[in-house]
Amino acid sequence: MLAYIIRRVFQSVIVLLVVGLVAFSMFRFVGDPVDNMLGQERTQADIERLRTQLGLDQPFPVQYFRFLKGAAEGNFGVSYRQGRPVATIIAERAPATLELAFVSGVLAITMGIALGVFTAIRRRGAAANIIMTLSLVGVSLPTFLIGILLIYVFAVELGVLPSFGRGETVRVGEFWTTGFLTTSGLQALILPAITLGLYQMTLIMRLVRSEMLEVLRADYIRFARARGLTERAVNFRHALRNTLVPVITVTGLQLGAIIAFAIITETVFQWPGVGLLFINAIQFVDIPVMAAYLMLISVLFVTINLIVDLLYYAIDPRLRIDGRTA
């Protein structure tokens, strides 16, 4: 087991290195940061000097290597735009994104599984059919449109919820600011969380439903019924658990996607998280911020994947014996 984890961590490091390499090879196409950094009265000499100072005159593998060297020492460089260390900027912004992602993740998983089980058990019922039809909307509407629709209905027409920002936040500890402790903070969370989680929720729901329908046909479910177990025990103890392995795979990847695609939701709702930071960084060609953000997202994906693989072992005892080669 330990050997497996070590091997996976090693693989993860390689993945991270490749992601970084690809990222750095792309930065030169985003634009020239020097244009934005110097004022109108710049001279060619100024440009050249700044370029050398930032190391932008070097080929990208060298820039990448410098970035890695810094990152290994915990130094992600200084933002071109804000002139402050990137690590600090991201640490300031991360709580907003993580809280948003957490709420929409919980929403997507709980609602997704609950509705999936419901529509599978009552698959002929009217309610289940209505939910299935509505879920098509959730799968097919793009995130930003859902966000704008929600803003229109709840912020503009009904005026019950805020349309942008994070509301009041409370500082907890040295790095963390939370919106969970104030009413306005919680209100501000509702619309973005729904926007971000809706797609994942419908996806999880449809997956749970189809897996559940499959499992309900299995012999051991029939046998569980023949033993006179209650419907609840059959559905939840026996059927649901057997649907979880594929569900966890997809859900895990979707959690990564929630954080990664928070960019769109954060833009629509002007949510002060790392996604919005990244969008602004692209506009300004703020290479250190972009690089750090991309690395952060990759670390996240890789970690979630590892957790998902370990969860398989917890759920399915069959893997514990013959899964060693996995």
Add this chain to the structure above:
Amino acid sequence: MAISPVAETEYKGSAQPEQGQQPTLSVRDLVVEIPTRRGVLRPVDRVSYDLAPGEILGVVGESGAGKSMTGNAVIGLLDRPAHIAGGEILLNGKRIDNLSRRDMRKIRGKEIGMVFQDPLTSLNPLIPIGDQLAETIETHLNVSRTEARKRALASLEEVGIPAAAERLDSYPHEFSGGMRQRVVIALALCAEPSLVIADEPTTALDVSVQAQIIALLKRLCREHGTSVILVTHDMGVIAEAADRVAVMYAGKLVEIGPVRDVLTHPNHPYTDGLVGSMPAHSHGQARLRQIPGAMPRLNALPEGCAFHPRCPKAQEKCRHAPEPELMNGAACWFPVGEDA
């Protein structure tokens, strides 16, 4: 069709090992129907039989003859849209075919146990077998968790799982097929039901294990006084285990009687064909006898007796007269023994 007095009388004469006793199970003119777009199918058509306490009734027939469907109807596990369309099922004198889902669930596992064909797929792969046993015991008997575990252990020991105490927390995949079927039998019997429906319990097993499982089932049912419906298409299993045998063809019961009588002197030509196709009965002939053709599909049953197109003795009456009732042990106008 109304309950015929004929059906009542003929069982008494044919095969009731312990007369006067209330039968554990009594099936009366059971009809199972499946509505389809092209009309209603009847996979079980007016089947009647009694099962005495502790008796093992073998049910044989080709695939699709309605053997399993009868068992599923008794335990209330017909898959929709199949449903009971007529007749009665009495368990220890109480009608159970018209019970609510809730009441029927309480009977399943507690009064009627079931053993399925494939032990590899009938156990939940994610739950230790001890827990699967304990949850069944807890559901039906009003006992504590610890007591349920204790009884789970006892029932595993009873079915002959070696080192049962250590294996209580093992998962199904850690057992061989034969051992798993023992676990399945323990699960079917753990709440002490009065009836067990064993649906091809040995078909998926190694030949070497089959005899052990049959012997186990037989021993347990004798010890607990449990009646068994043993559904199989293996005449050898019937000869080994059953007290009486019921032969089904195209949804109908065509012959029923004590195993010895039926195997040595089959009355119905179909039974005769089945018995003749057993290796032990072929008397060293190079080729086994076989019944020509295949069973008709339920949506294309022939007129008259359903077996007549394959019957070596079919006559004009068989083709046109309404199908014969089950009389003197066989549903045939011209039973095998009589014309010889």
